[in-house]
Amino acid sequence: MARPKEFEKDAALDAATRVFRERGFAGSSAADLTRAMGIGRQSLYDTFGDKAQLYRAALARYTAQETEAHLAALSTGPRAVDGLEILLARVRAKAGEPCLAVGAVCEFGRTRPELTTIQVAAERALAAALAARLGEAQDEGDVAPGLDVGEAAAFLIAAIPGIRIAGRRGAGAAQLQALAELALRALR
Amino acid sequence: MARPKEFEKDAALDAATRVFRERGFAGSSAADLTRAMGIGRQSLYDTFGDKAQLYRAALARYTAQETEAHLAALSTGPRAVDGLEILLARVRAKAGEPCLAVGAVCEFGRTRPELTTIQVAAERALAAALAARLGEAQDEGDVAPGLDVGEAAAFLIAAIPGIRIAGRRGAGAAQLQALAELALRALR
DNA sequence: GAAATTTTGGAACGATCAGTCAATATCCCG
DNA sequence: CGGGATATTGACTGATCGTTCCAAAATTTC
Numbered sequence: 001m002a003r004p005k006e007f008e009k010d011a012a013l014d015a016a017t018r019v020f021r022e023r024g025f026a027g028s029s030a031a032d033l034t035r036a037m038g039i040g041r042q043s044l045y046d047t048f049g050d051k052a053q054l055y056r057a058a059l060a061r062y063t064a065q066e067t068e069a070h071l072a073a074l075s076t077g078p079r080a081v082d083g084l085e086i087l088l089a090r091v092r093a094k095a096g097e098p099c100l101a102v103g104a105v106c107e108f109g110r111t112r113p114e115l116t117t118i119q120v121a122a123e124r125a126l127a128a129a130l131a132a133r134l135g136e137a138q139d140e141g142d143v144a145p146g147l148d149v150g151e152a153a154a155f156l157i158a159a160i161p162g163i164r165i166a167g168r169r170g171a172g173a174a175q176l177q178a179l180a181e182l183a184l185r186a187l188r
Numbered sequence: 189m190a191r192p193k194e195f196e197k198d199a200a201l202d203a204a205t206r207v208f209r210e211r212g213f214a215g216s217s218a219a220d221l222t223r224a225m226g227i228g229r230q231s232l233y234d235t236f237g238d239k240a241q242l243y244r245a246a247l248a249r250y251t252a253q254e255t256e257a258h259l260a261a262l263s264t265g266p267r268a269v270d271g272l273e274i275l276l277a278r279v280r281a282k283a284g285e286p287c288l289a290v291g292a293v294c295e296f297g298r299t300r301p302e303l304t305t306i307q308v309a310a311e312r313a314l315a316a317a318l319a320a321r322l323g324e325a326q327d328e329g330d331v332a333p334g335l336d337v338g339e340a341a342a343f344l345i346a347a348i349p350g351i352r353i354a355g356r357r358g359a360g361a362a363q364l365q366a367l368a369e370l371a372l373r374a375l376r
Numbered sequence: 377g378a379a380a381t382t383t384t385g386g387a388a389c390g391a392t393c394a395g396t397c398a399a400t401a402t403c404c405c406g
Numbered sequence: 407c408g409g410g411a412t413a414t415t416g417a418c419t420g421a422t423c424g425t426t427c428c429a430a431a432a433t434t435t436c
Contacts, residue, residue, distance in 0.1 A: 003433050030423080040385075042383070045424095046382085102294060103295075107291075107295075110358055116358075120358075123357065154354070154359070155366070158347075158353070158359075159346075165350075166346045168293050168298070169293055186370045191401085191414090217392075227414090228416080229416085231414070232395095234412095234413080238394075
């Protein structure tokens with residue numbers, strides 16, 4: 001019977017993700033990646049296929065984790081609007097860190113269908129959940145009744161890279177707080 | 189007396205800018221750049237120094253042009269709020285195209301002081317102009333009187349990458365229009 | 377103990393990288 | 407018109423790239 005792999009695939013993938021977030025795809029060498037992942041070149045190619053497939057796997061995992069955390073935040077709090085605020089709070093908290101999803105769009109746009117598929121699916125899931133929650137917030141009087149919840153959801157989704165880019169540019173916690181507050185103010 | 193250059197520096201720089209916008213710094217090779225610029229590699233190194241300095245020059249020129257266009261848009265229209273709308277309209281119009289400024293932040297963050305300097309200066313200029321215009325809009329009753337115009341300016345600045353990323357992700361004209369409208373709605 | 381697989385890490389492959397070099401070409405002033 | 411100064415051309419340099427190959431050693435499990 002075969003010798004099992006000595007490394008944890010997900011842990012290695014998370015390490016690769018950190019490298020890709022910092023340096024992008026083109027800026028990360030296979031040597032950078034294997035060093036960060038703590039595995040041999042052979043293991044990288046054997047487990048993931050090649051550098052592009054590793055990136056795809058990293059983006060899929062990162063996007064799934066972010067969406068899950070967004071949805072968890074969204075479901076928090078007694079009122080629906082609390083969830084919206086908590087979602088934006090976690091975006092603010094991470095705003096200084098590079099975002100793999102934003103980086104992927106900047107680096108590739110929609111030129112890589114295998115990456116676009118991941119991004120589109122994640123955005124749809126988040127948009128649907130946001131629209132539902134925004135509807136509840138309307139019922140609770142926290143969001144303007146006439147507002148199109150689909151448009152409002154897309155607006156909050158667009159606010160995420162806006163806040164993250166502001167964070168990377170050096171905006172402080174108070175400034176990011178103000179951005180989040182104004183984003184929600186748009187919905188009142 | 190020396191032989192004059194056979195190429196237009198600014199035209200060559202604009203061609204380099206297009207390459208850097210599409211592929212980023214790491215993803216653009218010197219061969220890509222010289223081919224697009226229509227010059228020899230010796231001319232590239234002679235005129236710009238090296239690839240990093242070329243990128244710096246491209247970012248400086250791109251940022252100056254964008255800021256100038258933003259300010260021109262901002263000054264348009266009988267009411268101050270018209271300028272805000274026209275500024276966002278031009279952001280929407282270009283949203284599908286890669287933005288060098290956003291790409292630079294994604295790729296480098298604030299790790300390159302020579303790039304950060306350019307970005308900070310441009311943002312300050314735009315923020316000051318936006319704050320002034322927002323003050324006028326308050327006087328004209330188009331923006332909420334109690335709103336902090338500094339925060340509102342930062343919010344509109346953050347809306348720019350938000351809209352551009354949405355555009356790169358495939359958002360259509362109507363969706364981008366809705367994003368812009370909601371951004372302005374935040375200020376009312 | 378053997379079969380099966382993983383790991384290690386050097387070597388290699390073909391390509392590409394950023395930047396340099398030298399020969400040639402060209403401009404313009406005296 | 408010639409020479410000084412610069413521009414252009416395209417080959418070249420040393421390094422690195424992503425990926426594959428290889429063989430020895432290690433490890434797991436039956």
